[in-house]
Amino acid sequence: MGRFVMNARENLVQQALEGLEVSDGDLVRLNRDPDFVTRAEPARDEVAVVSGGGSGHEPLHTGFVGRGMLHAAVPGDVFASPTALQVRAAIEATDTGRGTVLIIKNYTGDVLNFSIAADLLSNTHTVETVLVDDDLATSSEEEGGPGRRGTAAVVVTEKVCGAAAAEAGASVDRVRDLGRKVVSRSATLGMSFRAPTNPLTGLRSFELEEGEVEFGVGIHGERGIETRRPSGEAADLVESLASPLVEALGLDRGAPVLAVVNGLGATHGLELSVAAFELRRFLEGKGLSLERTLVGPYVTSLDMKGFSITLTALDDELTELWDAPVHTPALR
Amino acid sequence: MGRFVMNARENLVQQALEGLEVSDGDLVRLNRDPDFVTRAEPARDEVAVVSGGGSGHEPLHTGFVGRGMLHAAVPGDVFASPTALQVRAAIEATDTGRGTVLIIKNYTGDVLNFSIAADLLSNTHTVETVLVDDDLATSSEEEGGPGRRGTAAVVVTEKVCGAAAAEAGASVDRVRDLGRKVVSRSATLGMSFRAPTNPLTGLRSFELEEGEVEFGVGIHGERGIETRRPSGEAADLVESLASPLVEALGLDRGAPVLAVVNGLGATHGLELSVAAFELRRFLEGKGLSLERTLVGPYVTSLDMKGFSITLTALDDELTELWDAPVHTPALR
Amino acid sequence: MTDTGDTARLSGPDARAWFLAFADRISRGADDLTDLDRRAGDGDFGWNIDTSLGRARSALQDIDAVHPAEVFGTVSDTFLASGGTSGPLFGLWFGRVAHGPEEPWTVADLAMAFDTATAAVQRLGGAQVGQKTMVDAMAPAVQALAGTARPGWREALGEAAEAASAGADSTGGMVARKGRASYLGERAADVVDPGALSIAWFFASAADV
Amino acid sequence: MTDTGDTARLSGPDARAWFLAFADRISRGADDLTDLDRRAGDGDFGWNIDTSLGRARSALQDIDAVHPAEVFGTVSDTFLASGGTSGPLFGLWFGRVAHGPEEPWTVADLAMAFDTATAAVQRLGGAQVGQKTMVDAMAPAVQALAGTARPGWREALGEAAEAASAGADSTGGMVARKGRASYLGERAADVVDPGALSIAWFFASAADV
Numbered sequence A, B: 001m002g003r004f005v006m007n008a009r010e011n012l013v014q015q016a017l018e019g020l021e022v023s024d025g026d027l028v029r030l031n032r033d034p035d036f037v038t039r040a041e042p043a044r045d046e047v048a049v050v051s052g053g054g055s056g057h058e059p060l061h062t063g064f065v066g067r068g069m070l071h072a073a074v075p076g077d078v079f080a081s082p083t084a085l086q087v088r089a090a091i092e093a094t095d096t097g098r099g100t101v102l103i104i105k106n107y108t109g110d111v112l113n114f115s116i117a118a119d120l121l122s123n124t125h126t127v128e129t130v131l132v133d134d135d136l137a138t139s140s141e142e143e144g145g146p147g148r149r150g151t152a153a154v155v156v157t158e159k160v161c162g163a164a165a166a167e168a169g170a171s172v173d174r175v176r177d178l179g180r181k182v183v184s185r186s187a188t189l190g191m192s193f194r195a196p197t198n199p200l201t202g203l204r205s206f207e208l209e210e211g212e213v214e215f216g217v218g219i220h221g222e223r224g225i226e227t228r229r230p231s232g233e234a235a236d237l238v239e240s241l242a243s244p245l246v247e248a249l250g251l252d253r254g255a256p257v258l259a260v261v262n263g264l265g266a267t268h269g270l271e272l273s274v275a276a277f278e279l280r281r282f283l284e285g286k287g288l289s290l291e292r293t294l295v296g297p298y299v300t301s302l303d304m305k306g307f308s309i310t311l312t313a314l315d316d317e318l319t320e321l322w323d324a325p326v327h328t329p330a331l332r
Numbered sequence C, D: 001m002t003d004t005g006d007t008a009r010l011s012g013p014d015a016r017a018w019f020l021a022f023a024d025r026i027s028r029g030a031d032d033l034t035d036l037d038r039r040a041g042d043g044d045f046g047w048n049i050d051t052s053l054g055r056a057r058s059a060l061q062d063i064d065a066v067h068p069a070e071v072f073g074t075v076s077d078t079f080l081a082s083g084g085t086s087g088p089l090f091g092l093w094f095g096r097v098a099h100g101p102e103e104p105w106t107v108a109d110l111a112m113a114f115d116t117a118t119a120a121v122q123r124l125g126g127a128q129v130g131q132k133t134m135v136d137a138m139a140p141a142v143q144a145l146a147g148t149a150r151p152g153w154r155e156a157l158g159e160a161a162e163a164a165s166a167g168a169d170s171t172g173g174m175v176a177r178k179g180r181a182s183y184l185g186e187r188a189a190d191v192v193d194p195g196a197l198s199i200a201w202f203f204a205s206a207a208d209v
């Protein structure tokens, strides 16, 4: 228990939210009961962009509230969806009359609670949704399955939607369509060297032998799709993640690409920089143009050691929105 | 070996530096052979502020190169000082004729190499030094000992000196004096739940039993001053770090304080936020005014799990410089 | 049985009394519901619904309850504030029912409100009749309300309760296609779905007003 | 022994030849130096200095060596580019010596250059004579150069070499107060300091020019 800086388990998220107000009170405000985070200076006349999901992935989503990105973030308990009541209240608090775009990572609980919140407001608010399902490891042909998980592409989606909303006169449909465009042009794969530790029990969610790596992990401490024994060379690790992404996105030579090299929690900055270096080398070898990068721990899974790579096929419109000004606790 | 994203050990730092250029090439430039990092857009007529030290503490120092902070950062190998040749070259590359302030964390190797670089340039360059020795755990009465270690207060020092240098007409003496002022008004204590893993061997630098915490750790994986069995409450952990700091700095009721709640590597954002929340509560209880905060992994020790707290006694001058604009990879 | 006046229109106080009776019924049956969920799910259903209705009970003290919409809205919120699968779905159901008129409700109002609400649950939960969920009790109740010839709300709800009860019973022979029970397939086929059973109890509780 | 002309002034080529001779001496003695450092430190001294001088040897091929300052500066850089304790201190020492005039050096120039250089090493390394470091060889050599009556650089350096050698010998009875050897205290008192010994070899190598 002493291995996590927290007081009683049931206060963890609430106290962390209050801590966010301590560190970033100039940018964000915490609403309590129901809990959600909004901008300290609300937008006056913009489509509201709202996201959220379980906690334990910080800085996602609360760290992305601010000018040029989210208008509100709705945190659930660790790895658990926020309630529909929280989501509904966040929509009500941020809708300026221009409508709301909900960005939802594809997990049953999130989809249920966010959709219910939107549905219950349908007679008074315009609410559109963007479902993020970028995790290639969970692709399956199965009809009616839960579909691919939502992982680090959600950061790109939030950035692009937030930038679009900040453009004068942007409609809720345009913001939604841009979000969906990002999703349709993005894919992610992750791997882990060490599972996260459950803050409640102090136990790891899975164990690996020396030299083993869990390939295709998500962000909730679940096992991936395969346990591998890679060479230990960063070049090989990066290629094993990036190569399926290039194929899945059908990227042709010369295609402009945005890459998110994302630390899953305990991965050091030195490591992520080496991964970024290798990713550029790999993409250049494929004749692809790495136009933009985001390197750091942005979508974490508690203290998991590992990283994910997200590729997004850019075009001029997306590049411009990616470059637009942003001012949030975690991205500026 | 597979537990660290890297290729051959001897390329780790070099490739990570190239990765920094991939992620932040708009802000920083890498000089090779000798290796150091400068701003992508050099300042024209400012006192140059240069720092550096062993790698493995990222984003320190390379992540703090940019407008309003460092003009150059000189990285050594993991936990090893850069060479005097690197430091000398970085000074020569960034001196605009207005002189240079070197910010040195107090470790024998760093002090030696930085001082030698400065000394060898003494007939052509004005070089002043600021020695950062904020770690309260290494206080000792011993004459002629190595003195206190330099830890997270170096970030505050770099920020304040960088801001001072950016002010029109600031002299090298003023920038140096402000750096020394920060140091004289700052103190730090850290604790660890899990030692860092050596990227070369895959081994931890020390082992703790369940429930044990290493109190008074530095940033090189060395043991602290005491192994404790604290309650596991964040409130107690924070108080055990912050209370000696308040005493050492002689902070009186109403004193304005800047706090750095620093993650040492694998500590999660949720945890750091809870620590920030508890720190505010503690300081308020002492009648102290927590005016500014910096919460995040800024001075890491590879993948160590733990955190440190730095307090700096503010005054109007320091507050203004802390608030001045800054644009670097890790602090904006 | 409390006489609350108008027999044709469901008033706010009627609706409140109905929910209080429902909350009592759930309190008595919570362990049985949990047991069903243990056999076909993760064993938290009784606790989930009992907690939400406990919070509803105190929230209902604090409101004027001038019309049913206010009552259903209040109850919806307590369900929406809970996790799990059934909580939000019940919250959606009651919340959609609360879109009914802001005055006492006729049987036609009731029929309309439960119809839209059930449609919303089906749309968002994705469950069809026959997939062993709460929908298997909701859908027959909606049909009963739509088809009833009785002008009094007590009687109409009585017919809905019968239909819902039969629907819940029918889940005792179904293989689940939605929710956690679907992971168990044939192995949990003989277990009655606790969500459906709760809906049957809900309609039956109107008789205690 | 190569005749390089002027016997009063040390030329650039003289200085280069001196360093090449020094590099040879270190190559032959590297294992002995490492052994001393193993007994009183961390056992890398011989390797450290041999590597730096190896790099110096090739760097010296690439320069014109028109005057000694250029030669000392080049050697200094190869030491400054290395880690450990002795590397940067040697780099500082040679680097400060390189501040001498940009023309052939008289004995007075030599005396002045080594004096400032040794002062810099003492200031930055913090070591006094008697603390079992390279300073114990540097300081007597500086004194010998300052006090010599010999106008030829070979002879003057010969006196410096003798003084440095005596200084190095004296470390064999000292308890270290600086550097890694200080952690061992009395236990390494009888070991000669490898840094001091190297300085003695440096001055002695002038005789091989």
Ligand SMILES: Nc1ncnc2c1ncn2[C@@H]1O[C@H](COP(=O)(O)OP(=O)(O)O)[C@@H](O)[C@H]1O
Residues within 6 Å of the ligand: C037, C041, C042, C043, C044, C045, C048, C083, C084, C085, C086, C087, C089, C121, C125, C126, C127, C132, C133, C134, C135, C178, C179, C180, C193, C194, C195, C196
């Ligand atoms: N997709 C669905 N649509 C409608 N009802 C559902 C669906 N999935 C589950 N349910 C209902 O939810 C009930 C289980 O609720 P609960 O125990 O709260 O959920 P959980 O499985 O998350 O613990 C089931 O008895 C069933 O009636």
Ligand SMILES: Nc1ncnc2c1ncn2[C@@H]1O[C@H](COP(=O)(O)OP(=O)(O)O)[C@@H](O)[C@H]1O
Residues within 6 Å of the ligand: D037, D041, D042, D043, D044, D045, D048, D083, D084, D085, D086, D087, D089, D121, D125, D126, D127, D132, D133, D134, D135, D178, D179, D180, D193, D194, D195, D196
């Ligand atoms: N403070 C000091 N001043 C001068 N010389 C020193 C000092 N500390 C150590 N030395 C010299 O450095 C030598 C050891 O060098 P080296 O083995 O490269 O260092 P390290 O101990 O870092 O491995 C010693 O033999 C001694 O002559």
Ligand SMILES: [Mg+2]
Residues within 6 Å of the ligand: C037, C041, C042, C043, C044, C045, C084, C180
């Ligand atoms: Mg359940």
Ligand SMILES: [Mg+2]
Residues within 6 Å of the ligand: C042, C044, C084, C085
């Ligand atoms: Mg459950």
Ligand SMILES: [Mg+2]
Residues within 6 Å of the ligand: D037, D041, D042, D043, D044, D045, D084, D180
């Ligand atoms: Mg040594």
Ligand SMILES: [Mg+2]
Residues within 6 Å of the ligand: D042, D044, D084, D085
């Ligand atoms: Mg050594």
